[in-house]
Amino acid sequence: MSQIQEVAYLQIPLQTIKLATNDFSQQNFIGQGGFGRVYKGELPHPNSEVVAVKRLDRIHGQGQTEFIKEIVTLASYKHDNIVSIIGFCDEDGEKVLVYKYEVNGSLDNHLANPDLTWEQRLRICIDAARGLKYLHDDVGVGHRLIHRDIKSGNILLDEDWKAKISDFGLCKVGPRNEQFSFLVTLAAGTYGYIDPQYMQTGVLTKESDVYSYGIVLFEVLCGRLAMIASYSDHRTFLHHLVKRHLSDRKLHEICFANLNGHIVGIFRVTFRK
Known part of the structure; x- marks a missing residue:
């Protein structure tokens, strides 16, 4: 049985998706x-449910392999901190993924939100860490999943601000009992989050994900994205900015202004480690 046949029960007719999203x-x-x-949509009865519908670009979207990989991965692995897939459509040249709708969107849109408290930010980071641990250590006896594109834009937040890792089109499956979980020749991911060692060597390990997660932690702490192209100096990349301020013991100077006074010193020290 092919992989797509294994998840055939998740197929949603294109007409149903068009109806849900007003075409x-x-x-x-x-x-x-x-x-x-x-797009936000609502599936018609009897499965009435608010959903997020990702319509893949016909030219620059995921290839068939990545498309099927994401469906199979999310159908196979369930966790409170992993996004839930509702279904998919592969019809008339349209490739569509349908997920449970997460009310508060993605974390990247809330990094500079003054109403997002330090306690909420910590809980979001812990949730994402739990999801990542599940992928690395708990999906099976002899294997692990390496996400390859951990970033704030791929961490979704539900109505209670619970974090859920999303976007599994680039993930790789590797053995847990070897030094290197997977070996690839071309690095993949999002610039500003990719582990430099992985970029240089092509060797992919779970630590590659951990590096990307660390960048997300500093995004949360500093209230800004990992890369801001409008800057033309050392501020462009957050990891450069963090290294500079860590070496000068001035990390507090780049913490999100709304958080200063709310972060207990020990938390800031632990966070940067």
């Missing part, structure tokens, strides 16, 4: 991802 109308548009546009 992918601009009014239903909620975001632009790396591989396509995302």
Whole structure:
């Protein structure tokens, strides 16, 4: 049985998806991802449910392999801190992924949110860490999943601000009992988050994900994205900025202004480690 046949029960007719999103109308548009546009929709009865519908770009979207990989991965592995897939559509040239709708969107849109408290930020980081641990250590006896694109834009937040890791099109499965979980010749991921060692050597380990997660931690602490292209100096990349301020013992100077006074010193020291 092919992989796509294994998940055939998740197929949703294109007509149903068009009905749910008002034919992918601009009014239903909620975001632009790396591989396509995302729409909010409501599946019709009897499965009435609010969903997020990712319509993959026909030219720059995921390939068939990545498309099927994401479906199979999310159908196979369930965790409170992993996004839930509702279904998919591969019809008339359209490739569509349907997820449970997470009310508060992605973490990257809340990094500079003054109403997001330090306690909430910590809980979000812990949730994401739990999801990552599940992928690395708990998905099976002899293997692990390496996400390869951990970033704030791929961490979704539900109505209670619980974090859920999303976007599994680039993930790799590797053995848990070897020094290197997977070996690839070309690094993949998002610039600003990719582990430099992985980029240089092509050797992928779970630590590659951990590095990317560390960048997310500093995004949360500093209230800004890992890369801001409008800067033309050392501020462009957050990891450069953090290294500079850590070496000068001035990390507090780049913490999100709304958090200063709320972060207990020991937490800041632990966070940077």
